[in-house]
Amino acid sequence: MTWTASKDWEALPARPMRAATYRIAPAKGDTEPAELAVFYFGQGQGGAVDANVKRWVGQFQKADGSALTDKDVRTKKETLNGLAVTTVDVKGTYTGGGPMMGPSSPKPGSRLLGAIVEGPEGPLFFKLTGSERTVAGAEKGFRKLVESVKKK
Template sequence: MQPAKSSIGPLRPPALAVLLALTAISACRRDPIETYRVSKEIPRSPSHAAAPAPQEVTWRTPAGWEEQAPSAMRAGSFLVKGPGGRTADVSVIPLAGTAGGDLANINRWRGQIDLDPLSQEELARFSQSITPSGRSMRWVDFEHGGKRLVAAIHARKGRTWFFKMTGDDRTVQDAEPAFRQFLESLRFYDGPQR
């Protein structure tokens, strides 16, 4: 079988040029630009302005403690300067719920001063209950390798509050009475009386 013959002969150069030009012109045709108007959504304003939430806890800062800027985790942060340029860090951290539990947090802190974790039974021996201003708190005091950590843990209204001082052993020892006074000064906001 032979291929079918075209009834159209070969295109001549001028005809080919015209055909290509028409194809190019039709391919480059621009679609018209469409515009839309959409009304801007206006945020609803509350019927009354919300009052700022009161601070949940207040305290008296001991003399010599330098207040540091709070962070996303810290409700309070202080620098305590000791002899010879040594320092201690004081933190106030509220976390939701039990925050993993006392044992997990205390063992994490022990790791920060290179101490081994405690078992639940050992935790009972290495911690004590204190009641600054009538509030029940768990107290721990650990020292290792020239570093010391003292902390109080207070569970209150679905949150756990961690009050911790860590740093140079002597600086923390010297500042411990002020730290205990700091715990005594804590005042928690309970909302308006009804």
């Protein structure tokens, strides 16, 4: 599958388990960039869509440290370019997803925009994380990227 990333995003060098990684410059008032990681594991790999959404949501908590509930998370299923797409939008304190997957300490005021595109040779996972303000600034570009995904 192919996609088109925003020209404003910096493509970073190859990393293990990733099809691509993009650095998104911090929004005015923020100090850290956001990151868009694109994962591809192969046909039949990477786990079920709902399990991945649940895992991503589980990487966040409310400001008081409690778990997020369904009303704290926006998900949507749609078809784009003939491909099933599930998107997720979650805000809160980002706690990461293991030793190689997230921050060393919880990051309040964070946001995740995710998309899982179910391709003929396996799903693509797009995971944009960063501060709420920087991610909000990249939201239109993220949506355009998701809408651009298509079969080669």
